Amino acid sequence: MRTLRNLPGPLPLVAGLVALLVASPLVFVGLQATQAGSDTAHRLLARPVMETLLWHTVALTTVVTAGTLVLGFAAAYLVERTDLPGCRAWTVALAMPLAVPEFVHGYSWVSLFPQVQGYWGAVLVMTSSLYPLVFLPVAATLRHADASTEEVARSLGHGRLAPLWRVTLPLTRPALAGGALLVSLYLLGEYGAFAMLRYTTFATAIYNEFQTSFDMASASLLTLALVGLALLLVALDARAARRGRVVREGTTGRGCALVPLGRWKPVAAGALAAVVGVTLGVPVFALVHWLARGSSTTLPSASIVTETATTLGYALSSAAVATAAAVPVALYSWRRPTRLARTVERAAYLTRALPGIAVALSVVYFAIRYAQPLYQQPSLLVAGYVVLFFPLALTSVRASLAHVPHGVEDVARSLGVHRIVVLSRVTLPLILPGLGAAFAMVTLTASTELTATLLLRPTGTETLATQFWVYTTGLSYGAAAPYAAVMVALSVPAVLMLTRRTLGTRATAPREI
């Protein structure tokens, strides 16, 4: 078996190439940062605001990540492992905040409750909009995993909490770690929502640097500091992921043993309803409010149809490319868990923490030098989206591979089948739900992307997000509202697909192989 696995194939090459492309913004940032002289570097890094930025960034990332972990896990546990009624409806409602872009989340809160600002405002808004990134993978793990171990633990008289702590939590550790990594990287790079909430982080400072100094060297220097923080997070995730790996899948037979909630049922239902009300109700209410009240509201013009089509076209094509590109990288690190493979995989994640403007400028930089005919062509915007959202695709594909037993490919190949056939007949079908989730996640995020779109789109092309931006910067919130509403509406099918694909049917149904 070992010899079979060690056969060199095109996989490392393809995976390396993808990782190189995806990591190219890091190269760009590094190149630019070296242009800043040591004096500038010292002045920038030693200025008073740095300490504040570092503290803000660390405090926010820690608390929001912890918040999303608690909220995501608790919600997934209630929905998947207890006898709370309406499991499907809850799942959809709890995942739905993903359909609302963060900057719309931010504006919803600020426009309705101006006092929601600063640290606690940022914690509230970011936890609300990001917790589904933990909820969905944890719920999926709980749904597909064999519940018999938990049941056995309970039957041995361990009460409710001990199995939760000693069985369920370790079971979901990879899902929790993956979700936490995504959430925290997201927080490092996020700009729009924090700008609205008046909370300064490294990402907002980097934007300011780009905006006010027109000096890429100094902005890149700050970006490198941010990359340092991201490296730390990726290293933490690596430790967490190493500790929990194998999940026994309930592919045959049995359904979940449901924990009876008893008199706690109304309390649990009330808590979940409150979560949905806060995370989904507020933005929906704000959107309706703008549509009704803003005096600049006009009936959606004919252009909204064009912009919707453009947005969809870009989102779907970049989702397809990003998902396809994630497969070799995920496969490579899954089959060959070497140090190199892991490095390749992790380098891809770092991009997620880069502010959109740094990624976009790097794509501009490389495209204008090495791919000029493509510059400001649709394919370049797709490439930019792929670079930006590749980590989202990679997380989903990697998570689904974690459930595929090692050796299954070897068995197939030992029967004398060609590598490509093994891939298409065995491996890909096994990770199909993961591919679907990756596709939906990228579609969702790409359809609301703003910063990179502004820099990379073909001149004259507008998407829903850029049009929303045009109106909000002109203070025409009413006119902006229809575009926000269409963005949210477009994202709903992706979230539905995500919940369906991620959750599938309960473990009782036989899975196709």
Added chain:
Amino acid sequence: MSRVVLRSARRSALLATATAMSLSALALAGCSGSNDSGGASSDKESAGSLKGQTITVYSGQHEQTVSALVKDFQARTGIRANVRSGDEAELANQILTEGPASPADVFFAENPPALTTLENKGLLAKVNAATLAAVPSADSSAQGDWVGVSAREAAFVHNTGKLQAGQVPPTVKDLADATWRGKLGIAPGETDFTPIVTRMIKTQGEAGAKSWLEGLKANSKVYGSNEDLVAAVNRGEVEGGVIDHYYWYRLRDEQGAAHIHSALGYFKQGDPGALVDVSGAAVLSHGKHQAAAQAFLAYLTSKPAQQIIATSESYEYPLAAGVKNAKVSRSLADSGSVAQAGDLGDGKDALQLLQSVGLL
């Protein structure tokens, strides 16, 4: 910069032709400027050689107004303009990253420092003399690398429930007084704020400007944008703040006069805070459509275009003689002279000061 100087001979020849062509186009556009109803047909004839060309305009200006301008320009000249709208700073960064390969023919910015930065990097071509002559000479780059198109004025927006008109401070310096503690809002990350700091450095010296900024910082809540700031003043979150005048007019349009609880006040003439600042446009020196780009700049400073600016929702002041903005309650003449672009520089000193006090 050497890139610009070391242009190949072929390129300079091309440029000379282009300049000649643009001069003729410009002369015609100038005609239309003085005769604002009858100019259209003669424009079309003159621009015959340029007709059907397409220029790319990177615009940081108010999008609705720019699209009205471009539409009119196309109708008059037959030259098409592809507009890339964005934040002026992002667009300037994009042009810097693109370098000589930039597809941009024209950069239309909101504030002089963005233009001055590109000028200093040698990325701008000289603007035709006729175009420069259409607006007061102080409104354009001293080197003639970009032309002023419209103007905006810094104003002190204040919540009318919390502050009477008489309580508007006469000078921006007063805002650093402890009496304002907790009552102000600022948006230091905005490119509109830097010029005021630059002028404080000019008038108070670096140390004076620094202690002023420290006082301002202690008194203020920091907002991410002028849009956020003006809205916050309007709902009474802070009593007042310095913005460009047009943000308030746009807020009034959006919320309706019934929901406006704020008003504009002005610092006295000559104060560093009484800043009249121009928006300008430039032709990129590596652009492939030099003549058509020059024709666009000529159009922007012509009467028909200035009239569109004067009546648009961007609420800016037109610069051409004889065109007034009737939608803004104060006339440009009451505001004092326009800040010299040379005095505003590229904003680097102001930026370093903002960073050293911890506002950026």
